[in-house]
Amino acid sequence: xxxxxxxxxxxxxxxxxxxxxxxxxxxxxxxxxxxxxxxxxxxxxxxxxxxxxxxxxxxxxxxxxxxxxxxxxxxxxxxxxxxxxxxxxxxxxxxxxxxxxxxxxxxxxxxxx
Amino acid sequence: xxxxxxxxxxxxxxxxxxxxxxxxxxxxxxxxxxxxxxxxxxxxxxxxxxxxxxxxxxxxxxxxxxxxxxxxxxxxxxxxxxxxxxxxxxxxxxxxxxxxxxxxxxxxxxxxxx
Numbered sequence: 001x002x003x004x005x006x007x008x009x010x011x012x013x014x015x016x017x018x019x020x021x022x023x024x025x026x027x028x029x030x031x032x033x034x035x036x037x038x039x040x041x042x043x044x045x046x047x048x049x050x051x052x053x054x055x056x057x058x059x060x061x062x063x064x065x066x067x068x069x070x071x072x073x074x075x076x077x078x079x080x081x082x083x084x085x086x087x088x089x090x091x092x093x094x095x096x097x098x099x100x101x102x103x104x105x106x107x108x109x110x111x112x113x
Numbered sequence: 114x115x116x117x118x119x120x121x122x123x124x125x126x127x128x129x130x131x132x133x134x135x136x137x138x139x140x141x142x143x144x145x146x147x148x149x150x151x152x153x154x155x156x157x158x159x160x161x162x163x164x165x166x167x168x169x170x171x172x173x174x175x176x177x178x179x180x181x182x183x184x185x186x187x188x189x190x191x192x193x194x195x196x197x198x199x200x201x202x203x204x205x206x207x208x209x210x211x212x213x214x215x216x217x218x219x220x221x222x223x224x225x226x227x
Contacts (some may be wrong), residue, residue, distance in 0.1 A: 033214060041155070042203060042217040056212040090156060098210045100145070100164055104157040 002026050004093050004105035012111045013081050021076040021108045025093030031055070032074040033102060034066060037088040047076055081112045115140045115206045119218035127226045132176075132191040136204030139185065144206045146187040147215065148178055151201045160202075163187060164209075174198070184202045199225045 005024040013019050025032050031050045035043040045058035049068035060066075063081075068074045073083060088109050092102035121133040138144055145164045149157040161172025168180040178189045187204060201222050205215040 021176060029196070031213065035215075042220050043215070045214040048212060048214055050212075056214050058214065092215075094213060096213070100213075101147075101159065102213065102215065103159075103164060104149075106156040108181075109154075 003027075004090050004091055004103055006089075006105035006108050008108060009106065010109050010111075012113065014113055015081055015083060017081050017112075019078045019081060019110060021078070021089055021091075021110070022073045023076070023091030023105060025072050025074070026095075029093035029095045029103075030072060031057055031090040031094040032068055032072070033094070034060075034074070034076050034092075035090040035092065037090060037107075038084075039087070041087075043090060046076070053109075078110075083112050086110060086112045114138035115144060115208060117204050117216055119204050119207050119221050121221055122219060123222045124222070125224040125226060126194045128196055129193050132189070132198065132223065134189040134202050134204075134223065136178075136187045136189065136218060137185050138187060138204075138206045139188045140206060140208065142208055145209055146180060147170065147205045147207075148187075148189050149203045149205060149217075151203065151220075153200075157203065160189070162208075189198070194223075194225045195211050196225050196227065199223055207222075 033048040034046040037043040046060040048055045052068045066076045088107045092104045094102045116139045163180045171177045171196040204218040
């Protein structure tokens with residue numbers, strides 16, 4: 001079965017650079033969620049999209065922005081990167097934004113030097 | 114607001130022993146509850162979920178959990194631990210029809226000794 005695809009899997013950036021993370025949801029899933037997991041931490045909700053519109057917003061810094069495109073893939077754009085942005089970024093998709101089940105991608109590990 | 118507390122950041126059991134990972138939730142409305150497992154450098158895999166149907170939920174790999182409203186708990190159990198169960202386990206909560214975002218507990222690292 002098709003799963004959530006995230007690219008790239010690993011990304012190394014310098015401070016103050018920008019990064020773009022991509023997420024391709026499971027076919028026919030119209031809801032995408034982004035989470036950030038710092039080292040040794042639990043995943044924290046950043047932002048979600050339903051039918052290409054922002055659905056909910058969590059603890060996402062103003063330096064970050066995201067969108068969902070017409071093919072339902074989503075991109076998380078991160079600017080002015082800081083050392084503290086180093087983390088594992090997960091994307092999850094769902095066919096039911098009511099909260100029934102989310103399927104997680106393998107994550108993008110971002111390292112900021 | 115919803116929250117989840119996992120008691121014990123690290124649990125160690127012997128192979129073949131009972132696994133018990135504790136999760137308590139706080140929610141003003143009936144919650145949906147989940148257990149996810151994360152192996153090193155991998156994503157989150159759903160073990161099981163409670164979505165207001167049967168209170169005893171069976172999941173993959175022999176795990177099960179029981180929703181106890183009176184105790185606001187959703188503990189994860191497995192009768193006999195395998196070495197392959199060693200991983201990080203997260204309990205998570207969401208509220209139906211409020212967007213679906215998951216609120217995670219702090220995680221419990223399970224070690225299995227031979």
